[in-house]
Amino acid sequence: MRINKNILPILNTVKYAALKKDIPLWSTASFKRHYCVNADADSSINFSDIPIERIRNFSIIAHVDHGKSTLADRLLELTGTIKGGPSQILDKLQVERERGITVKAQSASLLYKHNGEIYLLNLIDTPGHVDFSNEVQRSLSVCQGVILLVDSNDGVQAQTVANFYLAFVNDLVIIPVLNKIDLKNADPQRVTNELKSLFDINPADVLKISAKLGIGVESVLESVVTKLPSPKVDRSANLRALLFDSMYDKYRGALSLIYVQDGCVSLGDSIATFHNKKVYEVKSLSVLRPDEVPVKKLVAGQIGLVGCNMRSPKEAYVGDTIHHTDCTVEPLEGFKSSRPMVFAGVYPTDQSQHINLRNAIEKLTLNDSAVTVDLDTSPALGQGWRLGFLGLLHLEVFTQRLTQEYSAEPIITAPSVTYKIRLKPTKQNVKDKSEVMFVNNPAHFPEQNRIEQTFEPMVIGTIVTPDKYLGPIMSLCMERRGVQRTANNIDNSRVILQYDLPLCEIVLDFHDTLKTISSGYASFDYENNDYIESNLVKLGILLNGTLVDELSHIVHVTKARTIGRQMVLKLKEMIPRQMIHIAIQAVVNGKVMAREDLKAYRKDVTAKLYGGDVTRRMKLLAQQAAGKKKMRMVANVSIPKETFIEVLKK
Numbered sequence: 001m002r003i004n005k006n007i008l009p010i011l012n013t014v015k016y017a018a019l020k021k022d023i024p025l026w027s028t029a030s031f032k033r034h035y036c037v038n039a040d041a042d043s044s045i046n047f048s049d050i051p052i053e054r055i056r057n058f059s060i061i062a063h064v065d066h067g068k069s070t071l072a073d074r075l076l077e078l079t080g081t082i083k084g085g086p087s088q089i090l091d092k093l094q095v096e097r098e099r100g101i102t103v104k105a106q107s108a109s110l111l112y113k114h115n116g117e118i119y120l121l122n123l124i125d126t127p128g129h130v131d132f133s134n135e136v137q138r139s140l141s142v143c144q145g146v147i148l149l150v151d152s153n154d155g156v157q158a159q160t161v162a163n164f165y166l167a168f169v170n171d172l173v174i175i176p177v178l179n180k181i182d183l184k185n186a187d188p189q190r191v192t193n194e195l196k197s198l199f200d201i202n203p204a205d206v207l208k209i210s211a212k213l214g215i216g217v218e219s220v221l222e223s224v225v226t227k228l229p230s231p232k233v234d235r236s237a238n239l240r241a242l243l244f245d246s247m248y249d250k251y252r253g254a255l256s257l258i259y260v261q262d263g264c265v266s267l268g269d270s271i272a273t274f275h276n277k278k279v280y281e282v283k284s285l286s287v288l289r290p291d292e293v294p295v296k297k298l299v300a301g302q303i304g305l306v307g308c309n310m311r312s313p314k315e316a317y318v319g320d321t322i323h324h325t326d327c328t329v330e331p332l333e334g335f336k337s338s339r340p341m342v343f344a345g346v347y348p349t350d351q352s353q354h355i356n357l358r359n360a361i362e363k364l365t366l367n368d369s370a371v372t373v374d375l376d377t378s379p380a381l382g383q384g385w386r387l388g389f390l391g392l393l394h395l396e397v398f399t400q401r402l403t404q405e406y407s408a409e410p411i412i413t414a415p416s417v418t419y420k421i422r423l424k425p426t427k428q429n430v431k432d433k434s435e436v437m438f439v440n441n442p443a444h445f446p447e448q449n450r451i452e453q454t455f456e457p458m459v460i461g462t463i464v465t466p467d468k469y470l471g472p473i474m475s476l477c478m479e480r481r482g483v484q485r486t487a488n489n490i491d492n493s494r495v496i497l498q499y500d501l502p503l504c505e506i507v508l509d510f511h512d513t514l515k516t517i518s519s520g521y522a523s524f525d526y527e528n529n530d531y532i533e534s535n536l537v538k539l540g541i542l543l544n545g546t547l548v549d550e551l552s553h554i555v556h557v558t559k560a561r562t563i564g565r566q567m568v569l570k571l572k573e574m575i576p577r578q579m580i581h582i583a584i585q586a587v588v589n590g591k592v593m594a595r596e597d598l599k600a601y602r603k604d605v606t607a608k609l610y611g612g613d614v615t616r617r618m619k620l621l622a623q624q625a626a627g628k629k630k631m632r633m634v635a636n637v638s639i640p641k642e643t644f645i646e647v648l649k650k
């Protein structure tokens with residue numbers, strides 16, 4: 001590791017010695033004496049005895065990869081909550097570890113000694129990717145402050161801007177922290193100036209740390225205690241707790257993560273929820289450290305997990321208020337539900353898997369409340385669901401979790417955004433000229449002669465980039481039918497751009513392309529905007545003359561030929577040759593835009609075996625049969641199940 005020399009003056013002797021010997025700072029005796037709560041004392045501390053003035057609830061927010069989970073690890077270690085061990089401890093899901101990103105906000109309760117007093121710090125590590133911004137929004141609703149973390153090499157990025165404003169509009173106290181000061185190219189001064197010019201943050205308030213090396217991390221804890229307010233709650237009032245996340249446990253059913261706004265809740269209490277009006281007995285209560293530690297009581301200001309035998313995942317409604325059955329209270333505000341941006345059909349590989357897949361989707365949506373679920377049927381794929389997601393990464397993560405956590409292997413159809421269509425007045429409804437329908441499934445796209453006007457959803461995209469990539473980025477936005485709104489300098493080498501872009505142009509691969517053309521330096525964030533009128537058509541895909549709606553796509557008329565060409569080529573590549581000749585065509589209103597042919601072919605997997613090796617022959621045939629199971633018969637053609645989504649990627 002090459003250490004930035006500029007940080008040396010800020011290391012005191014203990015830290016420097018620890019660093020040189022590669023001893024983690026938090027394991028030094030002097031550190032433990034000052035900051036960690038003694039492990040023996042820890043087990044005897046009753047969390048509910050900690051007064052409100054000594055509670056701090058905060059989130060760590062930042063752009064992707066700026067070090068949130070690493071800082072969370074350090075804070076857990078420094079406070080003695082965990083004793084080292086695996087890194088990114090709050091990234092608990094397999095999908096998070098495999099992809100190296102946080103997709104779920106995770107909370108942990110830390111005990112911290114300040115001026116001899118013990119404080120309870122409830123930390124929430126949030127995801128950085130724009131597809132999971134609903135997790136950040138929910139987390140902020142139970143916090144009084146945030147740590148806004150910025151990489152001191154990368155500087156302010158698109159999600160830094162989005163997250164700053166999210167915290168700002170929620171009236172939260174912001175602790176600005178520059179991370180990765182150990183990197184050779186770190187430039188904390190430049191990034192401090194960016195924070196000043198963009199957000200008017202006082203340079204004197206900016207902390208400079210290296211979460212990886214543990215440098216300066218104690219100053220973060222000190223700021224959390226001294227700068228953040230304690231929660232505004234009332235312990236003497238009747239119980240009101242906000243259910244802000246939930247998860248499914250095999251043995252205990254749905255578990256609810258709650259923030260106790262008023263009063264307290266104890267084991268054995270009889271509680272009810274506003275949304276479903278059902279009554280439950282509190283069976284288990286725990287705080288997360290970050291694993292569950294059972295407690296007897298949760299009091300106002302605390303965050304904890306409640307188990308009350310909710311058997312159906314639908315009962316734990318995120319945003320609901322929990323109260324005691326014998327008291328009437330005003331419900332808490334809850335959450336504005338996030339609007340799904342991308343829809344895709346989800347079908348079992350064969351209909352015998354239907355019930356399993358339904359259970360898996362129900363349980364997983366409990367832990368991912370942003371996903372919307374509607375029933376759907378498809379002539380080729382049978383009974384299934386139309387699911388709504390916040391973006392393509394969200395869709396991919398959800399389906400990966402279905403497979404990894406519930407052993408379900410669904411088929412996902414081509415994702416689509418929701419278009420608005422105004423139909424021509426018919427003789428019967430001349431008076432009602434404005435018959436409008438919303439379509440997110442190409443199968444429901446009306447015949448062209450019934451359509452009066454079509455509209456597509458737009459976003460306002462924010463791009464932060466070094467100015468040397470400005471040319472290619474502007475070309476990319478133009479190619480994606482974007483219209484520039486603003487362009488401003490952040491400093492003398494970086495620019496922040498705002499564009500109006502059609503949502504369908506950014507959901508699939510815009511982010512990846514942007515990263516590629518800017519060597520990874522540009523970042524992107526977007527927010528929903530209105531619908532605008534746009535000339536849209538259905539690009540149908542025909543396999544041997546049969547329309548396959550599951551592969552069809554709604555596109556802008558100017559893109560129909562290019563996308564049609566790309567799709568037939570991709571399909572030719574993805575569909576294995578079969579015993580019949582396959583014609584693949586892309587059509588718009590009956591007019592062929594592109595065509596490819598896949599020649600017939602008979603694959604005799606046992607052909608190379610001579611003689612009578614029956615067992616080997618059987619094994620090969622069995623392997624071939626298993627391979628076929630992973631395919632789906634559509635229009636008499638076997639299609640690998642990934643085709644439906646992969647075909648749209650360039």
Ligand SMILES: Nc1nc2c(ncn2[C@@H]2O[C@H](COP(=O)(O)OP(=O)(O)OP(=O)(O)O)[C@@H](O)[C@H]2O)c(=O)[nH]1
Nearest residue numbers: 064065066067068069070101102128180210211212
């Ligand atoms: N050199 C250096 N690397 C760091 C530091 N902090 C984090 N990293 C590295 O930066 C990368 C991203 O860190 P994470 O903690 O996963 O970042 P994150 O913000 O939680 O990422 P997402 O949850 O995906 O948004 C990892 O490879 C870390 O080891 C630091 O202070 N110095």
